[in-house]
Structures are given as structure tokens and as C-alpha cells.
Amino acid sequence: MSAWWLPASNRGGEVITTPLTFCATVNAILHAGLAPVLADVDPSSQNIDPDAIEAAITPRTRAILPVHFAGRPCAMDRIMAIARKHGLVVIEDCAHAIETEFDGQPVGTFGDFGCFSFYATKNVVTGEGGMILGRDEEHVARARILALHGMSKDAWHRFGDQGYKHYQVVECGFKYNMMDLQAAIGLHQLARVEANWRRRRELWERYDEAFAGFPLGLPAPPDAGTRHGYHLYTVMIDAARSGLGRDAFLDAMNAAGIGTGVHYLSIPEHPYYQQRFGWRPEQWPCAMQLGRETVSLPLSPAMSDSDAERVIQAVTDLLHAR
Numbered sequence: 001m002s003a004w005w006l007p008a009s010n011r012g013g014e015v016i017t018t019p020l021t022f023c024a025t026v027n028a029i030l031h032a033g034l035a036p037v038l039a040d041v042d043p044s045s046q047n048i049d050p051d052a053i054e055a056a057i058t059p060r061t062r063a064i065l066p067v068h069f070a071g072r073p074c075a076m077d078r079i080m081a082i083a084r085k086h087g088l089v090v091i092e093d094c095a096h097a098i099e100t101e102f103d104g105q106p107v108g109t110f111g112d113f114g115c116f117s118f119y120a121t122k123n124v125v126t127g128e129g130g131m132i133l134g135r136d137e138e139h140v141a142r143a144r145i146l147a148l149h150g151m152s153k154d155a156w157h158r159f160g161d162q163g164y165k166h167y168q169v170v171e172c173g174f175k176y177n178m179m180d181l182q183a184a185i186g187l188h189q190l191a192r193v194e195a196n197w198r199r200r201r202e203l204w205e206r207y208d209e210a211f212a213g214f215p216l217g218l219p220a221p222p223d224a225g226t227r228h229g230y231h232l233y234t235v236m237i238d239a240a241r242s243g244l245g246r247d248a249f250l251d252a253m254n255a256a257g258i259g260t261g262v263h264y265l266s267i268p269e270h271p272y273y274q275q276r277f278g279w280r281p282e283q284w285p286c287a288m289q290l291g292r293e294t295v296s297l298p299l300s301p302a303m304s305d306s307d308a309e310r311v312i313q314a315v316t317d318l319l320h321a322r
């Protein structure tokens with residue numbers, strides 16, 4: 001597992017994260033030469049359970065990597081207390097959580113780093129790319145260098161009016177930089193972030209109202225003192241309660257011309273992790289069950305009221321509700 005380009009200090013280290021996330025969360029840990037350790041989610045918030053984090057801590061634990069799932073903030077008060085107690089780094093996966101706040105503080109600013117994505121499915125879209133927030137100037141400077149081959153100066157700083165400036169390669173870096181062109185596209189979306197968030201909240205509240213009493217699980221209401229990012233509206237479909245299984249529901253929605261998603265099959269459902277770590281989904285039963293029942297309904301600021309009514313009608317018909 002340890003490769004020549006990784007710092008020896010990473011060897012044998014563990015990072016605790018959630019099994020209900022996109023594979024990139026876990027792969028990032030592996031690419032750093034560290035071992036992922038999964039801590040199950042709370043079935044209501046669907047976020048990593050702080051008690052499960054505590055139970056997963058070993059002398060090898062280096063960091064906690066919480067994911068603010070669907071835009072709902074993790075329990076950052078408890079997670080930061082655990083990190084302080086055990087001297088751990090905290091890296092927040094904020095891919096769903098541009099607008100999210102906990103106790104009036106934006107997520108991504110609690111831990112040592114906050115990582116955002118501007119991929120096509122996210123709430124600011126630059127095609128590809130993302131953003132890292134860092135608490136420590138030196139760590140931020142190092143991230144910049146690692147993102148561009150390990151070079152001490154990028155092109156803007158090499159070819160300036162003051163003439164050519166030598167750069168130095170100070171680390172074996174990567175090609176992980178976002179293009180300035182992409183940043184220009186993203187910067188212009190910042191002005192729309194709030195209006196888009198308000199529209200998604202409206203759609204979310206319309207779904208909540210329409211589906212109350214239906215035979216399916218609904219997302220828990222946002223916790224007091226928090227701001228939900230309303231990135232995903234996930235419902236739970238199980239055959240016993242809903243009258244059809246999750247995959248049958250997905251197929252029927254597709255047949256009705258309505259796009260859906262699954263966020264996510266739990267990480268240990270995937271063969272790579274099963275083969276590499278011997279993981280079985282049953283070891284994290286809450287994430288397993290959620291992953292097998294969850295469906296993300298359309299939630300986009302581009303949706304009209306009649307688009308939302310069409311989704312609601314399709315769900316109503318499928319569940320023989322009302």
C-alpha cells in the first residue's frame with residue numbers, strides 16, 4: 001500500500017469516514033497511502049455517527065473525513081471535540097454542502113480542510129474542478145504547489161512584466177489544478193448560489209408536503225441551528241412498506257420519463273473494497289439499508305412548478321397513494 005511518492009509518516013495511518021458516500025471520498029484516503037476505516041451513519045441524519053467515530057479510533061487514527069451528506073451538516077461540534085481529544089486532523093467533504101451551515105458557521109471552515117466539488121452534478125458547476133479551504137497558510141501554500149506538479153510558481157508568476165523567473169520543483173506534485181477558464185465560469189455562478197438554494201428549498205418543501213403520509217421514508221427535517229444545503233432530496237423505498245422495491249421504483253420512474261439517482265450504495269457494496277479489505281455491507285447496517293432503499297428525486301433550480309407536480313404525480317401513481 002505504501003508507494004515511493006508518499007511520505008513515510010502516512011504509513012500505517014488510518015482515516016475514519018462514512019460508508020454512505022461517493023467512492024472519491026474513500027479513494028482519496030487510499031491515494032494518500034492511508035487506510036480507510038468506516039464508521040456507520042446515523043439512520044435519521046444519514047451522516048456519520050459521532051459515537052461510531054469514537055468506537056473506530058485506534059492508535060493509528062490520523063484524521064476524520066466527514067461528508068455533509070445531501071447538504072445536511074454533520075454534528076461538527078461533536079466531531080471537532082473528538083478530533084481535539086485525540087489530536088486528529090479533520091477534512092470535511094463539502095461536495096454537497098456549498099450553502100450548508102452548522103451553528104451559523106459555514107461547513108468547510110470547522111476542520112483543517114474543507115473540500116468542494118464543481119463537478120456537473122453539484123451546485124456550482126465548472127465542468128470539472130473544485131476548491132479546498134484551509135485553516136493554515138502553510139498547508140494552503142503546499143496544496144497549491146502539489147496541485148501543479150510541485151512547482152514553486154505557476155505560469156502567471158513565471159512570465160510576468162518583470163521578466164522570466166525561475167521556478168523550482170520542491171515536491172513531486174500532481175496535475176490537479178483547475179483551469180483559470182473554469183474558474184471564470186464558476187465565479188459568475190456565485191451570484192446565483194442563494195437564489196438557486198431558495199428554489200431548491202421551495203421544491204424540497206413542496207415534496208415534503210405532497211409526500212406526507214405516503215408509504216415511503218422522507219428526509220428528516222433540517223436540525224435547529226443548522227442550514228441545510230438541499231442538495232439531494234432522498235426518499236426511502238422498501239418493498240414491505242412501499243409495495244415495490246427500490247430498483248423497481250427506479251425503473252418505473254425512468255419509464256415515466258423522470259430521472260432519478262442513488263446516493264449511494266454503501267461503499268462496501270462495491271467489489272473493489274470487498275476484495276481489497278474483505279468488507280461486507282452487513283458490517284455497517286445503517287448505511288447498507290439506506291443504500292439499498294434510497295432514491296434521489298429531481299431537485300434542480302431549473303425545475304418549474306409543473307415539473308415538480310409531474311414528479312409528485314408519478315410517485316403518487318407508483319405508490320397507489322391518496
Ligand SMILES: *Cc1c(COP(=O)(O)O)cnc(C)c1O
Nearest residue numbers: 022024025095117118119129130
Ligand atoms: C462529487 C463528490 C465527490 C468528488 O468530487 P469530484 O469533483 O468529482 O472529485 C466527493 N465526495 C462526494 C460526497 C461527492 O458527491
